[in-house]
Amino acid sequence: xxxxxxxxxxxxxxxxxxxxxxxxxxxxxxxxxxxxxxxxxxxxxxxxxxxxxxxxxxxxxxxxxxxxxxxxxxxxxxxxxxxxxxxxxxxxxxxxxxxxxxxxxxxxxxxxxxxxxxxxxxxxxxxxxxxxxxxxxxxxxxxxxxxxxxxxxxxxxxxxxxxxxxxxxxxxxxxxxxxxxxxxxxxxxxxxxxxxxxxxxxxxxxxxxxxxxxxxxxxxxxxxxxxxxxxxxxxxxxxxxxxxxxxxxxxxxxxxxxxxxxxxxxxxxxxxxxxxxxxxxxxxxxx
Numbered sequence: 001x002x003x004x005x006x007x008x009x010x011x012x013x014x015x016x017x018x019x020x021x022x023x024x025x026x027x028x029x030x031x032x033x034x035x036x037x038x039x040x041x042x043x044x045x046x047x048x049x050x051x052x053x054x055x056x057x058x059x060x061x062x063x064x065x066x067x068x069x070x071x072x073x074x075x076x077x078x079x080x081x082x083x084x085x086x087x088x089x090x091x092x093x094x095x096x097x098x099x100x101x102x103x104x105x106x107x108x109x110x111x112x113x114x115x116x117x118x119x120x121x122x123x124x125x126x127x128x129x130x131x132x133x134x135x136x137x138x139x140x141x142x143x144x145x146x147x148x149x150x151x152x153x154x155x156x157x158x159x160x161x162x163x164x165x166x167x168x169x170x171x172x173x174x175x176x177x178x179x180x181x182x183x184x185x186x187x188x189x190x191x192x193x194x195x196x197x198x199x200x201x202x203x204x205x206x207x208x209x210x211x212x213x214x215x216x217x218x219x220x221x222x223x224x225x226x227x228x229x230x231x232x233x234x235x236x237x238x239x240x241x242x243x244x245x246x247x248x249x250x251x252x253x254x255x256x257x258x259x260x261x262x263x264x265x266x267x268x269x270x271x272x273x274x275x276x277x278x279x280x281x282x283x284x285x286x287x
Contacts, residue, residue: 001018001019003075004018004071009162009164009165010162011140011162013140017068018072022072025069028047028048028051029044029048032044038076038081038082038083040086042086042087044086045069045086049066069087073085073086073087102238102241102242103226105242107224107226108133108235108238108242110224110225111220111224111226111230112130113224114129114220114224120189121190123182123186124182124187124190124200124201125220126178126182127175127179127186128142128213128216130175130178130179131171131175131179132236132239133239134172135169135170135175135256136169136236136256137157137159138161138233138236138258139210139213139232141160141161141258142200142213143198143207143209143212144160144198145199147183147197147199148197149199150183150199152176152183155171155172156168156170156171165258167256169256187199190203192204192205193205194206200213214231214232217230217231217232218230236257240253240257240265240268241268243256244269250266250268
């Protein structure tokens with residue numbers, strides 16, 4: 001865990017998941033009579049994956065657990081704590097190829113219009129939703145933002161993403177305007193004597209949590225009559241897809257989203273293609 005924090009810069013939630021995955025594997029191997037990590041064989045790890053599948057763990061979760069175990073064994077080999085890597089010839093589970101869910105432009109408008117601007121919390125939510133759609137931030141990046149990471153004069157936000165990597169993301173004027181109003185008129189009211197640099201605060205003057213934002217978003221989704229699958233990541237997907245629809249370059253999109261590998265960004269080209277096919281079918285006289 002120390003290696004993952006110091007050398008890899010992984011987020012707290014990822015660390016928690018990795019720790020849980022490795023503890024689960026340790027318990028499974030102990031039941032099978034293995035006393036050290038080096039005693040685990042390829043057959044043991046295949047049985048572990050079969051056990052997970054039997055417990056109803058889906059392909060994506062199994063793939064994530066396998067990724068954690070692979071990295072762990074690489075670490076053991078580097079540190080001289082294992083003599084072999086039993087995962088060397090083990091393939092990852094086949095993942096279903098699904099496209100991310102996105103909102104239409106009219107649906108985004110309905111969601112952004114949902115907060116009640118006559119209340120301080122409604123004004124806060126208005127600024128948060130506008131910022132999220134304007135920048136495509138991950139929800140963890142949104143709630144971890146501090147006041148000093150905003151440069152409203154230049155219209156940019158400095159984001160610390162995965163692996164502690166920083167990026168500058170521009171904002172549209174409407175988001176800048178709403179953030180200015182929030183910082184001057186609303187945030188001082190929400191602080192209630194607390195001392196924190198967190199940008200978005202809850203009703204007690206402390207930084208808003210991921211769970212808190214999720215709950216807020218779900219409430220507005222219901223109010224706007226939007227699909228039940230709506231999540232903070234749906235807005236991120238919508239941001240990326242809408243930019244691509246309007247001519248954004250894939251490399252630029254990669255930088256805005258903070259993707260380490262452009263192959264991650266390329267999923268949005270599939271959405272773009274699907275959208276073009278839909279338009280073609282609707283518009284073509286023989287469609």
